[in-house]
Amino acid sequence: xxxxxxxxxxxxxxxxxxxxxxxxxxxxxxxxxxxxxxxxxxxxxxxxxxxxxxxxxxxxxxxxxxxxxxxxxxxxxxxxxxxxxxxxxxxxxxxxxxxxxxxxxxxxxxxxxxxxxxxxxxxxxxxxxxxxxxxxxxxxxxxxxxxxxxxxxxxxxxxxxxxxxxxxxxxxxxxxxxxxxxxxxxxxxxxxxxxxxxxxxxxxxx
Amino acid sequence: xxxxxxxxxxxxxxxxxxxxxxxxxxxxxxxxxxxxxxxxxxxxxxxxxxxxxxxxxxxxxxxxxxxxxxxxxxxxxxxxxxxxxxxxxxxxxxxxxxxxxxxxxxxxxxxxxxxxxxxxxxxxxxxxxxxxxxxxxxxxxxxxxxxxxxxxxxxxxxxxxxxxxxxxxxxxxxxxxxxxxxxxxxxxxxxxxxxxxxxxxxxxxx
DNA sequence: AAAAATCAATTAAACGTTTGTTTAATTCAA
DNA sequence: TTGAATTAAACAAACGTTTAATTGATTTTT
Numbered sequence: 001x002x003x004x005x006x007x008x009x010x011x012x013x014x015x016x017x018x019x020x021x022x023x024x025x026x027x028x029x030x031x032x033x034x035x036x037x038x039x040x041x042x043x044x045x046x047x048x049x050x051x052x053x054x055x056x057x058x059x060x061x062x063x064x065x066x067x068x069x070x071x072x073x074x075x076x077x078x079x080x081x082x083x084x085x086x087x088x089x090x091x092x093x094x095x096x097x098x099x100x101x102x103x104x105x106x107x108x109x110x111x112x113x114x115x116x117x118x119x120x121x122x123x124x125x126x127x128x129x130x131x132x133x134x135x136x137x138x139x140x141x142x143x144x145x146x147x148x149x150x151x152x153x154x155x156x157x158x159x160x161x162x163x164x165x166x167x168x169x170x171x172x173x174x175x176x177x178x179x180x181x182x183x184x185x186x187x188x189x190x191x192x193x194x195x196x197x198x199x200x201x202x203x204x205x206x
Numbered sequence: 207x208x209x210x211x212x213x214x215x216x217x218x219x220x221x222x223x224x225x226x227x228x229x230x231x232x233x234x235x236x237x238x239x240x241x242x243x244x245x246x247x248x249x250x251x252x253x254x255x256x257x258x259x260x261x262x263x264x265x266x267x268x269x270x271x272x273x274x275x276x277x278x279x280x281x282x283x284x285x286x287x288x289x290x291x292x293x294x295x296x297x298x299x300x301x302x303x304x305x306x307x308x309x310x311x312x313x314x315x316x317x318x319x320x321x322x323x324x325x326x327x328x329x330x331x332x333x334x335x336x337x338x339x340x341x342x343x344x345x346x347x348x349x350x351x352x353x354x355x356x357x358x359x360x361x362x363x364x365x366x367x368x369x370x371x372x373x374x375x376x377x378x379x380x381x382x383x384x385x386x387x388x389x390x391x392x393x394x395x396x397x398x399x400x401x402x403x404x405x406x407x408x409x410x411x412x
Numbered sequence: 413a414a415a416a417a418t419c420a421a422t423t424a425a426a427c428g429t430t431t432g433t434t435t436a437a438t439t440c441a442a
Numbered sequence: 443t444t445g446a447a448t449t450a451a452a453c454a455a456a457c458g459t460t461t462a463a464t465t466g467a468t469t470t471t472t
Contacts, residue, residue: 231430232431244435246433247432253432
């Protein structure tokens with residue numbers, strides 16, 4: 001059943017996010033998912049193919065949204081940037097475990113084919129924002145900024161909060177508890193910060 | 207000889223950065239460093255202790271600098287922020303392979319003791335900047351910003367450029383070549399971006 | 413409706429490799 | 443002659459994967 005494949009993938013996401021791909025054994029995974037060791041290879045063929053199946057299934061988490069916003073003619077450029085930031089923060093926070101796995105993978109030089117797959121999924125988002133910013137600069141709406149690095153700042157800020165867990169626990173004074181990644185207030189706090197910072201940088205003051 | 211220990215550590219940094227800790231075998235490392243497999247355990251005791259020795263040796267890469275800048279009474283708060291950003295960018299770019307390893311480690315939930323060690327090394331930097339920003343806000347020099355997230359933006363921007371290699375190759379239009387991490391011009395481009403963005407956000411406009 | 417056949421799902425056990433580590437012998441300079 | 447450095451070989455454990463047998467529900471045949 002597809003049901004069971006999903007169940008294995010869900011458990012794999014948990015383990016890969018916490019222990020890494022090479023750091024997770026199929027026996028650990030089988031134990032956590034409460035299935036026989038052989039089932040993983042029966043359903044997916046191999047550990048690597050399980051990984052690919054996971055990416056294929058969860059890839060949609062960042063699709064579509066941005067294009068819709070960019071095309072919306074009722075929004076100003078700045079309103080579009082705001083909506084994109086909000087969407088980004090919400091989606092990455094919601095899918096943070098998968099996001100963590102993706103970034104572990106992007107850091108390494110193993111499985112380069114898979115890296116290309118991931119980049120092909122994620123990059124269009126960055127490209128769309130870049131186009132938006134560059135055209136607004138040409139129009140004279142935005143200041144002449146380094147658009148590639150603006151994107152690095154937006155995504156980098158989110159990533160730092162999401163990925164460097166222990167570090168940010170201290171930074172946000174949550175040493176004994178946890179950062180409330182699920183709390184809408186915290187999510188809003190992050191997206192408001194990014195929006196305000198980017199506003200201050202993009203908007204001409206004269 | 208300490209000479210040979212360093213030689214092993216240097217090769218370990220290369221491999222760990224590219225293939226991860228679990229993804230690197232002692233045999234691969236021994237082959238690359240051109241030493242016998244047994245030498246790693248002879249010198250370091252175990253693979254994990256090799257990792258710890260590596261961290262201990264390279265930890266100093268971020269020490270000191272910030273404290274000196276913060277204490278310098280000839281600098282304004284904004285000048286201090288600028289100097290700190292420049293120092294951060296330069297140091298992390300210079301030690302980017304080690305930095306990559308550190309962040310692989312921070313993402314995972316294995317070897318928690320080591321994580322604490324790393325956080326204890328890196329966090330004082332973040333804390334110092336936070337104190338600086340918060341006191342400048344109290345003085346009225348800076349706008350009332352979310353200082354924890356400002357730090358996330360500074361470090362996050364650098365990390366995104368340094369860690370998500372394939373992604374940033376595309377973002378910076380270097381698909382066929384490489385991002386010139388060693389090029390002073392590129393390093394300056396990054397630190398100028400961060401400084402300008404943070405300026406726009408921190409400085410009161412009235 | 414009962415019996416037989418079919419086939420995907422599931423299992424425990426074993427497969428051959430690779431892993432980190434250790435041993436015991438050897439080299440080699442002090 | 444001593445003791446650290448170095449080696450090839452072996453170690454047990456863990457790894458991803460495969461096998462071959464069994465289950466159990468569904469379909470086909472009687």
